[in-house]
Amino acid sequence: MNTLTVYRLGRVEYEDGLQLMKVFGEARRQGLCGDVLLLLEHPPVLTLGRAAKRFNIVASDERLASEGVETFETDRGGDVTYHGPGQLVGYPIFLLPEGRQDVRRYVRDVEQCVIRTLAEYGITSGTIPKWPGVWIGQEDSPDARKIAAIGVHLARWLTSHGFALNVNTHLPHFNLIVPCGISEAGVTSLQKELGHAVPMPEVEEKIARHFADVFGLQRAEPAPLTSTVCVTLVRGTGPEARVLLLRRRPERGGFWQIVTGRLEAGEQPREAAARELFEETGLRTDVVDLEYRHAFAVGSVVPPRLVEENGFAARCSGDFEVRLGDEHDAYEWVDVPTALARLPFRGLREGVQRSIRALGG
Template sequence: MNTLTVFRLGRVEYEDGLKLMHLFGEARLQELIGDALLLLEHPPVLTLGRAAKRENITATDARLAEEGVEVFDTNRGGDVTYHGPGQVVGYPILLLPPERRDVRRYVRDVERGLIQTLAGFGLTAGAIPKWPGVWLGLEGSPDARKIGAIGVHLSRWLTTHGFALNVNTNLEHFQLIVPCGIREAGVTSMQRELGHPVSVPDVEEALAREFTQVFDAERVDGTVDLRTVSVAVVQGQGPEARVLLLRRTPERGGFWQTVTGRLEPGESPVEAARREVAEETGLTLPVVDLAYRHAFALGEALPPKLVEEHGFAVHVAPDTQVRLGPEHDAFEWVDVPTALARLPFRGLRETVARALNQPGP
């Protein structure tokens, strides 16, 4: 029996999710890993499939910016769809065996995994042949409403992309688009149908169970390889705010970053954040938890090395003196646009953005 390793990753920035899919896919093709199912949540984002029509994004660029919603082109099938917090996104990374190498069967299997998951919560869902995804209500019914989107990509019988199940999703964001190009029907969520918020971990557990059954696999629970912290050190507020950037030594990559580091054994994230600030800047100050935790792949290693990172902020006075640690060869206090332009990773930029929304000392 094949194994299916299930990774429950929490928040993943969309571009980091694309990288994860690529790395897991390459590792699967090289038989460095078995089949995997990545379960995660994305920040608000619109994704365009190969058949997407731009006019199916009905919101203006200004409205999207106001709502904090980004737009990405993808190589999956389908039109435009929305991802956001409270929605469980699943990326099955499967190398289909010869007996399952049928695109329609694979899509039906993904639908079945979602339908069986919803049944466990008392929701009767099904497919509507003329429309992709998983639905509540019957074809032709005025109350037909979509609860799960499906958009898959297959190459050399390796599957990527996958599905999005609306659990506690902000349904107002679907008004920014014509979901999957379907104007005749609405969108719903488990929360709306059941009348109360639904535990995302419980839904993920059900998805892991049902997809393992649908694909005749033995379940393995995946884990992250490394836990780290990122700390944005900020002085001032508003247009006058400055962010501390540290430049890594050439042998460590030579790029600019915030304070970063890994958790030591037995250390909590807040303890690691305080220690890294002291070691890398010479400052001994309180840190503010930004309630930002996300996962990503470290570098280009195969199999992928998974990292879970916690974001923190430190607010300092304008005359604060910095003493560099051995991992960096320069530092600068820069304005916010410069900081966001220099930082090479989305997670670091998000940490800075959240730190700037925190009140100063």
Template sequence: MNRITVYRLGLVEYGDGLNLMRLFAESRRQGLSGDVLLLLEHPPVLTLGRGAKRENIVANNERLAAEGVHVFETNRGGDVTYHGPGQLVGYPIFLLPPERHDVRRYVRDVERSIMQVLAKWGITAGPIPKWPGVWIGEEGSPDARKVAAIGVHLSRWLTTHGFALNVNTRLEHFQLIVPCGIREAGVTSMQRELGQSVAMPEVEDAIADSFCAVFDSERVEAPPPMRTVSIAVMRGRGAEAQVLLVRRKPERGGFWQVLTGRLEPGETPAQAAVRELEEETRLRLTPVDLHYRHAFALGEILPPKLVEENAFAAFCAPDAEVRLGPEHDAYEWVDVPTALERLPFDGLRETVKRAVAITA
């Protein structure tokens, strides 16, 4: 019997999600791992499929920036769609067996997996043939509304991208776009249909079970990720705020970053942040939890190695002395725009943005 390993990743920056798909797809293609189902949430983002029309983003760039919404072009099918917190995104990365070499059947199976989950909450949904996705209401009905978007990509029967099920999604953000290019119908969520919020872990469980049933597979839980912390060390406030950047030694990548480090056995993220501060800078500070936890892949390792990182900020006096630990060979205090330009990863940039918000 085939096996599907289910990864429940929580928040994933959209660029990191694309990278995870790429790495898992290559790992599956090389036979280094089996089929996987990635379940996650993205920060607010608009994605453009291969058939997207740019005019279906109706908000201007100023409004998108004010809402903190980014735009990405992708190789999936479909038009423009929205991802954001409260929406369960699923990326099935399956190497379809010969008897399933049928694109339409694959899309129908993804739809069926979602419809079975909705039925568990008493929500009747189905496809509308002329429009992609999973819908509540009949074709031609004025109250037809989409509850899940589907946009897939297949290459030599290896699947990537997938679906986005609106669970507790902020539906106002769909006003930024013409969802999937469809002007004649609306968008809804499980929360709106039920009149109450829905526990995301329960929906994740139901989706995992449904996909495994529809694709005749055994469910396998993913191994736990590596746990790390990031710490943005700040001095000054407002327009005068500066960020401490440290440069990793060449054998460790040679790039600039804020402080990062792994949790040691038995540590909490807050304890790890205190320890990393002292070990890497000799600063004794009290970190502030930024309530930002996200997942990403570590480097280019195959099969992918997953990391879950908690972000913190720490604030020091203008004359505080920094003494570098063994992992870095240089440091600089830089203004916020320079820090955001220099940092190589979305998660580190988000850590700085959240730290800056505290200093405003």
């Protein structure tokens, strides 16, 4: 029996999710891991499938920016859909065996996993032939409403993308689009149907169990995620605010970053952030917890190493002199737009933006 490893990743920036699918897909193709199910939440984002029509995004660019919603084009099937906090996104990275190499059967099986999960909450759901996804209500009913979107991609029977189940999702964000190009019906969530919020870990466990059952897979325990911190150091305020960037030594990648590092044994994230800040800059000061935690894959190693990072911010005086640690060979104080342009990873850029807001810069 093939194995299924389920990773519960929490928040994942959308572009990091694309990278996760890529590196896990390569690992699965090479036989370096079994089948994988990535369970996560994205920040607010609109994704356009291969069949997407741009006019199904009904909000202006200005409205999207004010709502903090990004847009991405993808290689999955389908039209425009929305991802955001409170929505459980599942990316099955499966190499379908010979007996299951049927696209329609695969889509039906993914739908069935969602349908069985909803049934555990007393919700009867199903499919509507002319519309993709999982629905509550009948095709011709005026109250037909979608609770889960399905959009998959298969390449030589290796699967990616998957489903998005509305659990505690902010449903007004669906007004920014015509969901999946369907204007005749609405959307709903577990929270709306039940009248109360539903614990996400509970839903994750149920859907993971159904994926193992439906696809005939044996659950395997995932390796623990590596815990790290990032710290944005800021001096000045308003237009004069400057962010400290550190350049890694060539043998460590040679790219610019903010302060980053791993937790040591027994450390709490705040302790690690303060320690890393001192070791990499020479500054001893309090750090501000940004309450920003996200997961990503480190580099393009196969199989990938998964990291959960906690974001922090700190402020220093204008006359503070940086003392570089061993990991870096240069530093610069730059304005925020320059920092965002230089930082290569979405999570670091998000950390900078949150830090400026948190510190009133």
